[in-house]
Amino acid sequence: MSEYAIEMRGITKTFPGVVANDNVTLQVRPCEIHALLGENGAGKSTLMSILFGSYSADNGQIFLDGKEVSIKNPSVATSLGIGMVHQHFKLVQNYTVTENIVLGMEPTKRKLLDLKSARAKVARLSEQYGLSVDPDALVEDITVGQQQRVEILKTLFRNANTIIFDEPTAVLTPQEVDELIEILRKLRSEGKTILLITHKLREIKEVADRCTVLRRGRYIGTVDVADVTEQELAEMMVGRAVKFEIDKPEQEAGAVVLSLRNLEVADSAGIVKVRDLSLDVHEGEIVGIAGVDGNGQSELLEAITGLLPLSKGSIILDGKEIDRCTIRERIEAGLGYVPEDRQKFGLVADFTIAENSALKNYYHPVYKKKFGLLDFNAMEREANSLIEQFDIRSAEGAATMAGSLSGGNQQKVIVAREISLSPKVLVVAQPTRGLDVGAIEYIRRRIIDERDKGGAILLVSFELDEIMNLCDRIATISKGQIVAVNRQDEVDEYQIGLMMAGSQAEVAL
Amino acid sequence: MKAERKRLSESDGATSVLVVLMGFLVGTILVALVGKNPLNMYKALFQALSGYNIDNGRMNVRYIAETLNYSVPFILCGLSMGFANRVGLFNIGGEGQYIMGLTLAQTVALLGPQIPVLHWVLAILAAIIIGALWGGVVGILKAKYEVSEVVSTIMLNYVALYLSRIICLQLPGATTYKTANFPKTALIENTFFQAITHNSLLNNGIFMMIVAVIIYWFIMEKTSLGYGMRATGFNKDAARASGIPVVRSISISMAISGAFAGLAGGIVALGSFKYGRVLAGMDNYGFDGIAVALVGNCTALGTTLAGLLFGLLKNAQALMQGKQIPKEITFIIQGLIVIFIALRSALKLYQEYLDKRQLQKEVGVK
Known part of the structure; x- marks a missing residue:
């Protein structure tokens, strides 16, 4: 057993006109919540897309549990137990939750669609991980927070051991964020490895175990979240001291x-x-x-x-x-x-x-x-x-x-x-x-x-x-x-x- | 050196030149494949360009004049397409606008007052105005009711063709293919040109074309009207959000676009023929104008140069036949040029690929 569930070594990826990842290293331990922090354009999404098989790296290696793998496309990633919850959900609005979850790998019995057993599995998973959604509800009728849970269930249904979350809180209210954080902890305690792409420092402090910081496509470092302050994380991300609060003089509003x-x-x-x-x-x-x-x-x-x-x-x-x-x-x-x-x-x-x-x-x-x-x-x-x-x-x-x-x-x-x-x-x-x-x-x-x-x-x-x-x-x-x-x-x-x-x-x- | 190459590949002008060269290259290969000597093709082209016949060493200015004369409608129809294109519209109706211009010019030529100068001026003005109306209607339909200009211009081309036949058959002395001869006062011939170019058809239309090119450039690049139109063409949403009257821009641009094509029709009617024609089919200048504008990147200078090239090819056709080169090769070259223009994004992809390789080398990818 290797020390790392996921290890990406020396990843380089160029696009015309820009080096999105320049010799980036990422080491994720099993059963941890690992945050990937960086500003817009720092290369977080590119790195995760490489891990998920949406892009192929120009250079570098990926190891899962110490074994080198080649992830050519998202199907390979799925079969290797990697799931991704995208920022913009990929759900069919007028399908039920269950139908959305099985989409692409529908269970069959004598060549006929067998939604019953699928529904049971969905119900079991949502029980196990505290992801309460009604398996029979239409996706268009449920809240954004619940839709996100459907996305998580989709990855679990495909037996993901590692789940990548791309800016999961961007679309949520503060209450839904709290619920998501609970879900992330539950997933960790059930043995899943979580990769969290974000630029929100508070969430990292709250939920992540370790954090890797990228800046302009380069690897800056990996820290134990408990050892650093938000201020220090921000400085790693930006490369200089950052001031959060803005001075705003009191002022009487006019007409x-x-x-x-x-x-x-x-x-x-x-x-x-x-x-x-x-x-x-x-x-x-x-x-x-x-x-x-x-x-x-x-x-x-x-x-x-x-x-x-x-x-x-x-x-x-x-x-x-x-x-x-x-x-x-x-x-x-x-x-x-x-x-x-x-x-x-x-x-x-x-x-x-x-x-x-x-x-x-x-x-x-x-x-x-x-x-x-x-x-x-x-x-x-x-x-x-x-x-x-x-x-x-x-x-x-x-x-x-x-x-x-x-x-x-x-x-x-x-x-x-x-x-x-x-x-x-x-x-x-x-x-x-x-x-x-x-x-x-x-x-x-x-x-x-x-x-x-x-x-x-x-x-x-x-x-x-x-x-x-x-x-x-x-x-x-x-x-x-x-x-x-x-x-x-x-x-x-x-x-x-x-x-x-x-x-x-x-x-x- | 590298920056230089990059600038060239990003320059639309350089791309157009490259595209034209590729068109000729493939055309040359085709001529060779059918067992003819490509050199003869270039001799014909050279003669159409310079008037010099390499085979017998004789010079005849008339060829130059004819090339110029053929270019006039190409350039004007190119401007027509280009003007609409700069505002984000695809005017396929140049042909219809051209036909309406031609028809009205012929009508005024046969029925208008036979007063020197005034007569042909009226005929040309009528051609410009009907072209502007024919295009402007499409613009208004597009701007107000979102009727696709592609569909409406195509349909109006046929309306124009058959309307033209109906009108021209009513003109004095009309047979199924021609009318009576125009009175002398309606012609735009230039006796000085005729004298120095051995009676070529080159006429005063060329001056009108030059004025049109200048007006095109002036409106587009120098006036606030053109500024608003270019903004609309590049990004209609941002133009609208910035308060630019997009509906007006679109209507006016289609009218101006139609005016250029109408002028082309007027010049061909009064300059190249001495009688009115009852059209049996389209002259295709309007359609060729699309290619001209695309090769010329819809700029005033580019369109002029591209129009000259098309005029040159057209004039060279007869000369090629005289040298056993099938004249169809000129259409093939034109077609190839348009195809290569459509493929220009491939060039951009190649440049991006080179950029990427360069970056990879810099960061040390094996």
Whole structure:
């Protein structure tokens, strides 16, 4: 018996233009919860995809229980007892839990599908590991947390000894996170080996035994979690000292600038996603909308910015009703927008930084020359000043194509453009998703600066930390409705979590 | 050196040149395979390009002029395709817009006031306007009701062809294939060109084409209208979210696109023929324009060069036949060029592969 259940030695994997893993080593002991920590782009997912057979490594070896194996594809991984719970579940919505679990390896009796014995096995497994789900429920009817359990059951059904969890808490409420942590402990005590991909330090401290840190594709080290603080883990991950809390001076909020009244919004398929939603945002405050992804946040913001039509209600910006205005009129009225999907809605990747920075006001007199000519020099001047003010790092300055920038710098271009238009209201969605720690700090700082200058900010984030850190008031959304609006200092994450799950405000206060 | 190579492979212009060379290379091999001397093909092409006949050492400027003249509709139809393409639309209706331009130019030529200059100016304007309408309708349908421009332009091509026949059969002196001769005032011939090029068909249309190329470049690269259109073409969602009037961009771009094709029709009608034609089939300039724009990367300069190449091939056809080379080889070369253009992503993949190998070497993968 080898010391390690899984050992990956000297793994190197390159993609065009990037070395995702550079001679990475990972040693996982049997029956431990081993966390894999790193920022976005550090190479965690690549390493796990190699272990699961989705990618093949350029170099390096993989050993299971001391025996070298070659994992060519996920089926091989499954037969070797490796299972993976993906961040985005791979479930068929209108199949039952049991049907989903057996999918791909349906048990048969005399060539006929034998769901009965499968159902019994599912029930037994869910009993054994404390994974309570109804085997006969349709997947579309159960909660996200339960869907995740179905994914775990799928791996157990395939006799996995090692289970890889890819950012499992990203889609869960704090309560569901607690339950998941219980499940992970139970799995460990039943003899499973767990690999946990995450960038959340608190979860690692809470549940993991050991932790391997990757940074920019390189192996930094493996530590016993009990021996290190969160701060030390963060420094290993980022490579320098990190400050978590942001200084935010107390400030009295001013007059109402954005007023949403009884909004109802349907998505493009016609399904009502926001119902009877009312909310005010004042000058000099940040109002956060907390909620699990998919509870109407995107539709709400798209209705405010004019990308989706409003079915009912009205939107008042600085005393002016804007819900019948075109997108451009709303922008002119002082509405800024940092979209969630920055590559789709925020930037034109094939435009330069200069062209992108003028995307919303290129028709203004500043850029106008005679005969409808556009003043590209003025554009470049403006962009250069933004590059300086917002510390945008690029290869060729204002002439750099936006598509070739890193995620953090793309976001800086968008934030710079929106702030430079001095909006009365800035609507911000998931401003730091997928960014590295340095860029996260910077973007958050800028948002707070806008608030300090008297701007009104409406922030949507799925990261409760971000909401708690930045916001003055927090509106919790569930199924398209605001459950409650609280001052930041009168609620904690746990209470917000309960409201996110849909229970009424009394629970919290 | 390496950076240089990378820049070349990322440059669309360099890719186009490479693609054209590959088209000729394969064409050459095919000619050799059917037992003909490929050299004769190049002699014909050289004569169409320079007017110099290598075999007998004689020079005739007329060939150059004809090459230029053939290029005019190719370039204009290329601009038509290219303009819509830059806004993210696929205008297959260049042919229909071209036919409508041709038809209206012929109608005005036969029925319009016979006042010098004004007459042909009116005819050309009519061609441009009907082209713009023919394209603009598609743009409005697309922008407002999300009707696929590919389907509607294809259908409108047939509407244009048969509508053209109906109209032209009503014109004075119409038989099943031609009308009466145009009055002198409607023609756009250029007597100076005729004098120096031994009576080639080269006409004032070439000046209009040059103006069109400049307008294309100017609108696309220099104006705020073009900026909004390019943003729409690259990323419609971001353009919309930024307040750019996407519906207007799409409608206007299809109208301008149609105007270029309509102008091509007007120039061919008044420059290359002395009578109106009752079309029995399509001239295919509109379709060839798609290839021209793709080879030219939809830029003003690129499309012009690609159009000249297509004009050259067309003019060389007769010369090739004279040298026992089947003229169909020019269509094959054109076709090959389009196929290789479609395969250009393979070149990108190859470059990515090289990049990856380079990286692997740097981090020491065996």
